[in-house]
Amino acid sequence: MAVKPITGMLRRGLILDLGIALGLGFVMGNAFWYGYHIPRTNARDNYYKKIEEERAAKAQI
Template sequence: MTTIAPIKGMIRKRLTFDLTVALGGGVVAAYAFWYGSHIPRVQQRDAFYAKLNAEKQE
């Protein structure tokens, strides 16, 4: 009777792959949010308040 040989290192390789993909995807998503959404909104807000302050000074 033959038995199936155990697959060694499969779980470790899968865990390493899953962690790498998860952390890499998280970093990419964070950069996309920060530079694609957050920074433009902050610049728009700052421009609004600068304009409001300039109008108030006149």
């Protein structure tokens, strides 16, 4: 053989690519969940809680 066969390169690259993809996916998923979704959900819940409290206060008067 004139050229040495390439062995293990595809497997090593695949493992590296999958590790990076899963790691970045996990990081970006957490950034979305805790950086956008949870604050927006809390803001929505607080808004509707305020509306309900105002409605209840008007009903008592």
